[in-house]
Amino acid sequence: MEGLSSLRAIASAPGKVILFGEHAVVYGHPAIAAVTDQRTVVEVDRCGDRFTVNGFRIHERYHSYLLKAVEELWHEQDAVRIQTEGGVPSASGTGSSAALTVATVAALHRLQGAGTDPADLARVAQDAFLVERKTQGGGSPVDTSISTAGGAVAVAGKPPGVGQPLWDVHWEDQSWHVERVPLPELDVVVGNSGVKGRTDAQVAKVRNAATKNVLVRDTLAEMGQVARDAVPLLAADDRVGLGALMDKAHACMHTIGVNHPAVQHLVDAVREAPGTYGAKITGAGGGGSMIALTDKPHRAATAIEDAGGTPYVVRLGGPGVQWDATMAP
Numbered sequence: 001m002e003g004l005s006s007l008r009a010i011a012s013a014p015g016k017v018i019l020f021g022e023h024a025v026v027y028g029h030p031a032i033a034a035v036t037d038q039r040t041v042v043e044v045d046r047c048g049d050r051f052t053v054n055g056f057r058i059h060e061r062y063h064s065y066l067l068k069a070v071e072e073l074w075h076e077q078d079a080v081r082i083q084t085e086g087g088v089p090s091a092s093g094t095g096s097s098a099a100l101t102v103a104t105v106a107a108l109h110r111l112q113g114a115g116t117d118p119a120d121l122a123r124v125a126q127d128a129f130l131v132e133r134k135t136q137g138g139g140s141p142v143d144t145s146i147s148t149a150g151g152a153v154a155v156a157g158k159p160p161g162v163g164q165p166l167w168d169v170h171w172e173d174q175s176w177h178v179e180r181v182p183l184p185e186l187d188v189v190v191g192n193s194g195v196k197g198r199t200d201a202q203v204a205k206v207r208n209a210a211t212k213n214v215l216v217r218d219t220l221a222e223m224g225q226v227a228r229d230a231v232p233l234l235a236a237d238d239r240v241g242l243g244a245l246m247d248k249a250h251a252c253m254h255t256i257g258v259n260h261p262a263v264q265h266l267v268d269a270v271r272e273a274p275g276t277y278g279a280k281i282t283g284a285g286g287g288g289s290m291i292a293l294t295d296k297p298h299r300a301a302t303a304i305e306d307a308g309g310t311p312y313v314v315r316l317g318g319p320g321v322q323w324d325a326t327m328a329p
């Protein structure tokens, strides 16, 4: 569907948690991710001669994703003014940069006349990955695709064959296939350790380890199998089974070298809390956040806080990227 070529576009995109398979997915193994109920909103206006972000001239040091997005995707004469409102906490492993990138790409597309059909969503997912990849180096499209798609998805280098195909994402000679998978009503508790883990550095560290060490390569494959095993458990809302798989995934992430003492401390604390089924690092690791699956989110949140972390109770699921309704043709 062709939209209006307009003066202003607004889009929003959600944060995410990776439930299973982070790092493994970089090598084509499956990962499962779900969106959270936190969202980032981006408004883009045509405004004449200066590219700005929240009133400041756009600058690579502060706005690396946004600068890359306009460099790659804005093909018009006039400049744009970008306003962002971040509901996804940054550097917490819950997808703040992907949410920002997806919402910006969606708004830039819309401002240049794109529509909101499934094919337009696939293009947002592809372009958001291009922007993320060119900004942060090696990685997979799991964060940008889940933020675009909403709900929960499986992403893998070969069609995972566990859900309904959504789109493929390409980078040079690599492709990933994205499928929609079932998601029961789940609250998870995210615990931010406060230690900033950089995704690019962790991805590079695992790549280096995988090159040298067969145990790391085997563990990445095992993490992919855990992700695959999780899909029927998600469909059945089997929390005991999912919690056990989370514990297994956490042990694998420790083995590949992305655990951090501050995160382990939160995982240990939350596992002691009543109602916890399982807990693991989420995202790139090396600091950042963990997640716990629990029937008693407030008990888990208290355990995380008492252990020195910052807890967020998030509801999984909900829409992916959305355009402001006033933009609909």
Ligand code: MEV
Pocket: 018, 021, 022, 023, 024, 025, 026, 138, 139, 140, 141, 142, 143, 199, 203, 283, 284
């Ligand atoms: C980061 O959220 C997930 C990683 O698997 C990197 C990636 O897939 O881009 C660690």
